[in-house]
Amino acid sequence: MIIIYVGAKYIMSLKLLDELYNKIDKLNGFGPKNILLFDKLCGSRLLDIIFHLPNSIIKRIKINSLKDEYIYKRIIINGKVKSTWFSYKKPKISIVTLEVNDQILEIIYFNVNRNWFLNNFIKDNEITISGELIRKGKKWQVIHPDYIQIKKLEEIIPIYETTYPLTSGLSHKKIKAAVKYSISEIPGFSEWINSELLKDKNWQSFNKSLLKLHFPKTLEEVENAHLYKERLAYDEALSRQLALNLIRKHKHKTEQKTLININTLKDKLINNLPFKLTDDQQDVLKTIYEDINLNKRMYRLLQGDVGSGKTIVAFLSILHVVEHGFQGALMAPTEILAYQHYLFFKKYENIIGIRIALLTSKMQKNIKINMIDDINNGKINIIIGTHALIQSNIKFKNLRLAIIDEQHRFGVYQRLELSKKSPNTDFMVMTATPIPRTLVLTDYGDMDISIIHSKPINRAKIETISVSIPRMNEVIKAISRAIKNNEQIFWVCPLVKDSEKLDLAAAETRQKYLHNIFPNNVAIVHGQMDSRDKENSLLQFSKNEKKILVSTTVIEVGIDIPNATIMIIEHAERFGLAQLHQLRGRIGRGTKNSVCILLYDQKIGEIARERLTVMRETNNGFLISEKDLKLRGAGEILGTRQSGGQMFKILDINIHENLIKIANKNSKMIINENPNLIGIEGEKLKQLLYLFGQDKAVKLIKSG
Ligand code: ADP
Numbered sequence: 001m002i003i004i005y006v007g008a009k010y011i012m013s014l015k016l017l018d019e020l021y022n023k024i025d026k027l028n029g030f031g032p033k034n035i036l037l038f039d040k041l042c043g044s045r046l047l048d049i050i051f052h053l054p055n056s057i058i059k060r061i062k063i064n065s066l067k068d069e070y071i072y073k074r075i076i077i078n079g080k081v082k083s084t085w086f087s088y089k090k091p092k093i094s095i096v097t098l099e100v101n102d103q104i105l106e107i108i109y110f111n112v113n114r115n116w117f118l119n120n121f122i123k124d125n126e127i128t129i130s131g132e133l134i135r136k137g138k139k140w141q142v143i144h145p146d147y148i149q150i151k152k153l154e155e156i157i158p159i160y161e162t163t164y165p166l167t168s169g170l171s172h173k174k175i176k177a178a179v180k181y182s183i184s185e186i187p188g189f190s191e192w193i194n195s196e197l198l199k200d201k202n203w204q205s206f207n208k209s210l211l212k213l214h215f216p217k218t219l220e221e222v223e224n225a226h227l228y229k230e231r232l233a234y235d236e237a238l239s240r241q242l243a244l245n246l247i248r249k250h251k252h253k254t255e256q257k258t259l260i261n262i263n264t265l266k267d268k269l270i271n272n273l274p275f276k277l278t279d280d281q282q283d284v285l286k287t288i289y290e291d292i293n294l295n296k297r298m299y300r301l302l303q304g305d306v307g308s309g310k311t312i313v314a315f316l317s318i319l320h321v322v323e324h325g326f327q328g329a330l331m332a333p334t335e336i337l338a339y340q341h342y343l344f345f346k347k348y349e350n351i352i353g354i355r356i357a358l359l360t361s362k363m364q365k366n367i368k369i370n371m372i373d374d375i376n377n378g379k380i381n382i383i384i385g386t387h388a389l390i391q392s393n394i395k396f397k398n399l400r401l402a403i404i405d406e407q408h409r410f411g412v413y414q415r416l417e418l419s420k421k422s423p424n425t426d427f428m429v430m431t432a433t434p435i436p437r438t439l440v441l442t443d444y445g446d447m448d449i450s451i452i453h454s455k456p457i458n459r460a461k462i463e464t465i466s467v468s469i470p471r472m473n474e475v476i477k478a479i480s481r482a483i484k485n486n487e488q489i490f491w492v493c494p495l496v497k498d499s500e501k502l503d504l505a506a507a508e509t510r511q512k513y514l515h516n517i518f519p520n521n522v523a524i525v526h527g528q529m530d531s532r533d534k535e536n537s538l539l540q541f542s543k544n545e546k547k548i549l550v551s552t553t554v555i556e557v558g559i560d561i562p563n564a565t566i567m568i569i570e571h572a573e574r575f576g577l578a579q580l581h582q583l584r585g586r587i588g589r590g591t592k593n594s595v596c597i598l599l600y601d602q603k604i605g606e607i608a609r610e611r612l613t614v615m616r617e618t619n620n621g622f623l624i625s626e627k628d629l630k631l632r633g634a635g636e637i638l639g640t641r642q643s644g645g646q647m648f649k650i651l652d653i654n655i656h657e658n659l660i661k662i663a664n665k666n667s668k669m670i671i672n673e674n675p676n677l678i679g680i681e682g683e684k685l686k687q688l689l690y691l692f693g694q695d696k697a698v699k700l701i702k703s704g
């Protein structure tokens, strides 16, 4: 329930929409079991069900006589029952003969219920049936009609009938009943799209579009389905863009202290780095400093391909707030990565003269207590940890900048929650994989964007080859050569059906196998090790005490070991493009040329094959992410459906890019003119937001 404050009239209209947030179990015959099935299929609230759109349509034709041209068509035909023949014996074929004018049509049933059969088909009765017409020799037949209509009623059998994506356990009938009921609960809306756009696109109203998509009555309506769908897709895009703009405005509300550039600590660090910052890194840093300096909170997304050097940008950004006596935090997706960042930062701790701490879940209690104290009293300037850092009960003295090195993407509303927890903090999210432009619009529209386009020069070349598993010998030879050259090897084991246990078994088997060939030279890391063991393994590998690191995908993001020159990905066909690119990004970090070997199963599918081809052909993360979007769809790229409701119901990012752009432009205009969505126009837009599940954004207006 949301509280409306603008006037009695509006309370009415949004209350009506509350109904749509209810689950379908109000309807007779829809119990908890069905709710679970609907949850699996599309969601069980009415507003989920109205947007569960048909995926195809059955077209029937009404005919009066049987002709060859109707064979294999779905016909509706009227006739008189001439005789019935019910069979008890296997194969239990029962037959009704129907007189159609002077022709005979046989209706065939297998294993039909006797009572039902005899009650429905009574000699000399007129009936109407629908089904696919076939011809067997000279006989006309329909096997198992999809409809029979006993009385002569008008229009019970629909000419056009939509069919829906199913899940096992839910019949079409059930889904249809749910859709019908849900649609009947939608109030009549006033139009929220401006009339020019509506006219230009030839769109109908929301209600009409939805109704005609689900229940088309004429051929014209069938053929216009794309228009109705497009309109709804635009609605969805607009609601998302409005929500993002509201969130953005909301985040910028708190006032912060303005800062200036001091650059003492910054220069100290830069002067001690073994490399010079690239132009891109410098440009990005300039923007970040300016943004932090403002009295508005920063919300920035830093994009940069793997190996483009985001970590140092994070470090320098944090130093900027530390120069002003504030604290900064860097959060990594895994403890290993947090540890690695920590090692990198720690090298410069004394040179710069600040205190840096690593906070992990598995630390000794007394050390942790002291550390938490020092964070609280401000003795520690930079805190490094996992994402849990900011969600825990740790109190910072004055956290000004939080940087999130992300792996699983946070949804829009998750980011909002995070920002609520630290109202005076600037935020920057660094992405491990470049995000396609359209996704930036739909999922990061609440943030400002910085991009590191090019990697540091003089990077080693990475060659990518794919090798089928039977050619394992060649891979072993390549490893031997590398080891002779004192180089190191990553070996990533396959994902086995989402089961950590099985993943682990595969990794352990592989480790044993490699250990037999390269004794005492194989380290292992996997998700089920405790963090100290993981760190030990990684440390051994990073000190070059072991040449090969076997792992599950835990090493995916961020690990930085410049001496590693070979990356072997076993069952590469099971990985997504973005993941493969991330993994490959672990090599080619030093000056030596590197090779990524994609070991694949020969029985691979079309899409998997295409992915491997893309990997061989390009090393450009931006291209790869665009391709990934095409091959997999946005849901996969952004993580699971559950993660913060980022998935769309109707909008298809690959098809509707243009609609997203229009919605983006229009939403900005709307929020500029009417930031609190007041008045009748505002009210309509709030309805739209509510309709597409953006109720949290509506609440933001209220909370101011
Ligand atoms: P990512 O963007 O993937 O997080 P990192 O920050 O881990 O990349 O940087 C990759 C490697 O490049 C690290 O070893 C880092 O020290 C190095 N590096 C960063 N910036 C530069 C630069 N300007 N010139 C040379 N090497 C750099």
Ligand code: MG
Pocket: 310, 311, 405, 558
């Ligand atoms: Mg990184």
